[in-house]
Amino acid sequence: MRRASLLAALALATLAGCDRPLLFAELEVPSLRATMPGQLFPASDTSDPQDWCDPYGPNPGDPPCIQLTIDYDLGGMVPILNEPNVTYNLWLQEVGITLATTQATTDLSGVQQVTISVVPDPADLASAIVVASYVQPQGAPPAQTVTVGGNSNIDLGPYLQAGRLPVRAELVLRSGTPEFTADVTAGFSLFVKLDWGGLL
């Protein structure tokens, strides 16, 4: 009887020592790629201040810098993120901008620099946090895709608002570029934790 009590006490102590809930589930996705097709990027000579990277700067059009705000509805793409008792971590691996097939421009050689930021407060651009950036190397051959490497040290989970990730892409253009449409693919790694004992 004493042995059984001792074993039971050891088992309980082991369970109590864990920092996890007793009933939990974890989902780890090393590669999650979400593609939003047909995103319209303005021309480099856009006259709409909404498209300028810094509409209030001294030289908003020099160098030509255009911006695009994308509301990545990750909760709509991965419904578990909107479930109760779920916590998650999300790391950006890369962002790919791929030119759509029927375009006035044939490649993205005019794109000199790309910066992707998360904007926790869309009304306050100063709150933007750069999560990925790209500078086109000198002499790079013309390409239809620009791949922007992400900062995988930044957990984007806290920046999701109701499953949405507000993202701002800034493109510095080295030459005149007409308006173009591109598919924007974001590659993430995802870790989801569900305390499903709390659902009982």
Added chain:
Amino acid sequence: MRWVPAAVVSAAVALTANGAAAAEQPADEVITRGVAQDAADAKDAAMPPPPGAAEDLARAGELRKERRPPAWGLLVGGGFPEGLAASVVFRPVSEVRLFAGPIWNYVGWGVQGGVTLVPWHMGISPTLSLSAGRYFSADASFLAGNSSGVPDEVKPLLGSVSYDFVAGHVGVEIGTRDAFAITVDAGLSYVTFVARGTTTTAVDVNGTPATVQFTDPHLRGTMPSVKVGIQLWF
């Protein structure tokens, strides 16, 4: 003969008596007690130990071996998450059982093993067990898209699935210690499930078409588990 050694008398009684009281006393224990009593009596009488004590103890040892419960058995059963299992059971001492064997879950095969503690034996005996197992990589893609309820789009992820588990159970064993028993266990399992492959799903996000691609998802967690089985000893 000044006195007949108590061990000899005890052994004779134990081996020949038909009485209920004698039958309840294992012969080896009776002999061992008798030898000890003889030694104590001899000491009290300031006499040397009676001859033949060593032979009596050897005989008691042989009898003890003969009355040991069967060491080997077979356990068949099923439950979650291990599926159907058949195990060879080895009992080094009566309170401890080691088991191992193959498992099957309709999709594939695996192996499992563990240890069960039975702190005391009665008609219904409590058990405490720890087990672990692994299902080898198998093709479960046939489950997708039919009446199983698995969405067709996850089919690419089911071409190579495997899972491991560790389970802790408390339970009862109903039956005899040496022949046949039914076991019922319940507890908690930690399961890790790995699917290899990539699946692409088209989703509609507020009227905007989008695609989501998952690669090599890995699911792990705890869940309640149960198992029932039948145990036979040889």
